[in-house]
Amino acid sequence: MLKKITSLQNNEVKWVLQLQEKSRNRRKENAFVVEGRREIELAFKGGYEPINIYYVPEMIAFETVMELSKLNPEHGAEITELSDAVYQKLAYRSSTEGLLAIFKIHEFKLEDLKFENKNPLILVAEAPEKPGNIGAILRTADAANLDAVIIANPKTDLYNPNIIRSSVGCVFTNKVCTGSTLEIIDFLNSKNIKIYSASLQASQNYLKTDFTGATAIIVGTESTGLSNEWIENSTQNIHIPMEGEIDSMNVSVAAGILIFEAKRQRNI
Known part of the structure; x- marks a missing residue:
C-alpha cells in the first residue's frame, strides 16, 4: 500500500520544508525539492536521481505519477500520497498541480x-x-x-x-x-x-x-x-x-x- 501523509506535523513534511527554505539543509541532505510536472519531467530527463515523489490524488492521477517515475528507470523513487492540506503547506507556487519530488543534488564541477x-x-x-x-x-x-x-x-x-x-x-x-x-x-x-x-x-x-x-x-x-x-x-x-x-x-x-x-x- 502507498504511504499517505495527512498531518502537518509529520516529520517528513518538516524535512521537505527545510529543504525548500535553507541552502545549508539542501547541502547537508544532498537533496532538493522540485514542484510541478514540467519541471519534474525535465529533472528526470536531465539525469537527476529521484528520492521521493509526492502527489495529491484529487489533482493528478496515480497512473500519471507512475509514468513520470519511469522516465528514470535506473532509480526508483518512493511515491507518497499527500492530503490537500499537507500539499498546500508544501506547495511553493500559487498555481499547483498536486505534484512534488525530491531529487539528489548534482555536483557542478x-x-x-x-x-x-x-x-x-x-x-x-x-x-x-x-x-x-x-x-x-x-x-x-x-x-x-x-x-x-x-x-x-x-x-x-x-x-x-x-x-x-x-x-x-x-x-x-x-x-x-x-x-x-x-x-x-x-x-x-x-x-x-x-x-x-x-x-x-x-x-x-x-x-x-x-x-x-x-x-x-x-x-x-x-x-x-x-x-x-x-x-x-x-x-x-x-x-x-x-x-x-x-x-x-x-x-x-x-x-x-x-x-x-x-x-x-x-x-x-
Missing part, C-alpha cells in the same frame, strides 16, 4: 565540463544575486542551446526554489557549473576559448565582434559590473550601445542580446 562542439558558445555570469535573473539567464541559455552556463562566485545555490521556478526547469536542461572567477579564466584559457567581457572599459560595440570561434560571453551584475580580473584577462571587452539616459540594463536582457548575436553570426 568545472573540470567535468566537456564540449561536443569544437567552437563552443558559453555564457559566464559573475556573482548573480537575484534568483529571477539567474532563472531568466538559464531560460535564454536553453532557448539558444548554449554549450554551457558557468556561474562565477555564486551567491546562491542553483537548487534554490526560486531559481527552479523562474527557470521553468531550465536549470536541468543546461550544462551548468560553478567556480571562482580565476578558476574559470584558467579553464577558458586552457580550452583556447576567447573571453568577451561585457564592460564599458576599453570596449567595442558588440556588433563589431566576431563570435564565431570558441567563445565565452561574460556578464556581471547591474550594480557593480564585472571584476577587474575579467577586464584584464578579456580577449576583447564589448558593450551594447545605450541610447537612453542610463548606462546599463538588466543582466538577463544583456545576456540575451549578446548570445543571440553570437547565434546569428554562427548561422549565417
Whole structure:
C-alpha cells in the first residue's frame, strides 16, 4: 500500500520544508525539492536521481505519477500520497498541480565540463544575486542551446526554489557549473576559448565582434559590473550601445542580446 501523509506535523513534511527554505539543509541532505510536472519531467530527463515523489490524488492521477517515475528507470523513487492540506503547506507556487519530488543534488564541477562542439558558445555570469535573473539567464541559455552556463562566485545555490521556478526547469536542461572567477579564466584559457567581457572599459560595440570561434560571453551584475580580473584577462571587452539616459540594463536582457548575436553570426 502507498504511504499517505495527512498531518502537518509529520516529520517528513518538516524535512521537505527545510529543504525548500535553507541552502545549508539542501547541502547537508544532498537533496532538493522540485514542484510541478514540467519541471519534474525535465529533472528526470536531465539525469537527476529521484528520492521521493509526492502527489495529491484529487489533482493528478496515480497512473500519471507512475509514468513520470519511469522516465528514470535506473532509480526508483518512493511515491507518497499527500492530503490537500499537507500539499498546500508544501506547495511553493500559487498555481499547483498536486505534484512534488525530491531529487539528489548534482555536483557542478568545472573540470567535468566537456564540449561536443569544437567552437563552443558559453555564457559566464559573475556573482548573480537575484534568483529571477539567474532563472531568466538559464531560460535564454536553453532557448539558444548554449554549450554551457558557468556561474562565477555564486551567491546562491542553483537548487534554490526560486531559481527552479523562474527557470521553468531550465536549470536541468543546461550544462551548468560553478567556480571562482580565476578558476574559470584558467579553464577558458586552457580550452583556447576567447573571453568577451561585457564592460564599458576599453570596449567595442558588440556588433563589431566576431563570435564565431570558441567563445565565452561574460556578464556581471547591474550594480557593480564585472571584476577587474575579467577586464584584464578579456580577449576583447564589448558593450551594447545605450541610447537612453542610463548606462546599463538588466543582466538577463544583456545576456540575451549578446548570445543571440553570437547565434546569428554562427548561422549565417
